[in-house]
Amino acid sequence: MAAAPTSAFGTSRRSDLIFLVLFAAAVLTAPLWASLIGAGYPDLLQKWAIYGLFAIGFNILFGLTGYLSFGHAAFLGVGSYTAVWSFKLLGMNVLPAVFFAMITAAVFALAIGYISLRRSGIYFSILTLAFAQMSYNLAYSVLTPITNGETGLTVLPSDPRILEQLAGVRDTVSTPTTSLFGLEMTGYPGFYFCAVVLIIGFFVAMKIARSPFGTMLKAIKSNQTRMNYTGFNTRPYTLAAFIISGMYAGLAGALLASTDPLAGAERMQWTASGEVVLMTILGGAGTLLGPVLGAAVIKYFENIFSAFNDQVLMEMFNWLPETLQEAAVAVAGLFVGEGWHLTLGVVFMLIVIFLPGGIMEGIRRVQKLFRRSDGASRTDTASESA
Template sequence: MLGLSKKDTFFFLFVVFLTMATPIILQPFPEGSALAQFNAGYPDLMQRFAIYGIFAIGFNILFGLTGYLSFGHAAFLGVGSYSVVWMYKLLNYNVVPGLVLAIITSGLFALLIGYISLRRSGIYFSILTLAFAQMSFNLAYSVLTPLTNGETGLQVYNDDPQILLGANHPLGPHFFGIVMQDSAKINVGGWQWTFNNGYYFCAIIAVIAFYLSLRIFRSPFGTMLRAIKTNQTRMNYTGLNPRPYTLAAFVISGMYAGLAGGLLAAMDPLAGAERMQWTASGEVVLMTILGGAGTLMGPVLGAGFIKYFENIFSKINDGILHHWFSALPDGVEEFLVFIFHPFIGKGWSLTLGLLFMLVVIFLPGGLIEGGRRLGNLFTGKSRKPTTPAKDPEHHPKPAPHVA
């Protein structure tokens, strides 16, 4: 079906199911229970899962398949966001023209940056892409103020032309009248599920993006990209020119990033230069490696993992810690709060850093490898005992077996 093998079709349908059921799956704890703060089923976070999932899927086409590590993909994210907001300002709040423009402009940007950067490989390629991204950031931040509105960020003002804006059109991002912000809330027992238009819009695009990446992975082109990662000498002496292949991969992944950036602005009609900063480029590298570079599902898991930590762990404060340990004697309680304090709230990145180190050292294949080892443990396939992946709570989607 859909040009996929039986196994891939099943896998794809499984991913579609997970994506569509996310608002339910991510609310495992009833409202008002002590664990409700670990629920992730609210619109803003779910949108981020889908959007950064797209970003990471695209990044993985470049990094996972060809091995070229770009440190500048945030530039495309920013370009996508600016494109969408400009379309709001000029036309109206319909997201479609903006997203189309976002994909086109980021593709052109990627063509230019890729054409120059891909003249080098390895660390020099990474540095070149990083330099380009920082240049883009600085241009957006100060030089190109008329285009980007500098440090204030680009947003829609009342005196903008918005030539297509009709009298009864929504005054927020919408898809032909379906307003992104709107949600339907359903209460079942103690649980509250939020079905948000914006999330489903992102989710459907993410599913399409995932499908395309699945096709690319299984195509002759995908095999060529993996061949480039393995041995460029043999590639050359087999009559194949690696340059256009890597450039094509770079442009495709740039377009994915532009789409993700566009969707960020489609959820929240703002675009700021900080989206292009090197920390944002680094984040997608972390996502991909954490989840498992070169695997289909890994980058999505990594993106979910990091966004979950960013949102959920940063919400936990000392008060909540005191509440957790309140059953313990005072001295012990104070001591435990003191120990955990640096790892929560603003310190969530410390926790993330530690987890990242653990994953890279003990699970070089990322969370996907962790899932596979766990699977082997249960089915008894593994000959030597391996350490199970830590804390399955934080990657709620079960890891499928993908090579």
């Protein structure tokens, strides 16, 4: 019997296909299973899909090549601004906005990557952070005619929207909403659009990781110095990875603008860059599924735990005596509501200490545990039968 064809990393194409189908099924059924943990509403699901895509792109650079960028939020902001300008000038269809956002982010990544990749390690990280902060400050000051400064860029009824004007469907009265050939990108339709883009982005990332190009990126991460000594020019590969990663970030920025047609400089802030780093490390850098899981965990903490105010906590602990109830609310309030960052910090610290490979390492350990127990039970059965 012929063996199943394998990819560059020794995994069969059939297993990759099964993995992709399971991932797609989990994403598309998210409104069902996420409602069990109180996260089934569209806004949160949209953020999970968008930031999951952002983290997948960042993982192509950091997880595969080992280059840690602290400035990826610059591409997220550029994608958002480009998408909003596409809505203002062309029309509210999200497809042109997504296309132009990716192209603009690619050009921006080429310029930044060409300079930053002349250095490696912490110097590369500081350079990307500097470029991101420059972009953030420019969006607030010098580029105000393009970005509208601290007010942010929005779509107005008076905008030209040329394609809609040519088609005779331009509305100059009501506030326009984004759409996909007439289907408004709000609520669950907006989530499913983001979900489909996430699945496509996941598939492309899988193909990159399994390709000879992905193998070369992993070799660069393993020992770039040795590759340079052999005369191999690694820079085109790292620059390509940087551009692809920037395009993913620009795409995520376009999706943010598609679900909420607004672009602000805060999306370029260093905190947004740090957030995607946390997502990738928390889920498992260098893995396919890890960044998506990390994005889901952080967005869940941000949107669910932050909603636990004192009133909600009082209702949760109403079964306690009044004195103990107040004490429990005071203690719990440190970790939820405005203190949700503390909970996230504790979780992140525990994972880094006990699971350096992130959530995916924990999943692999559980799988090994079950395999060992299953193997032990088979051995015992064989011994008894003998």
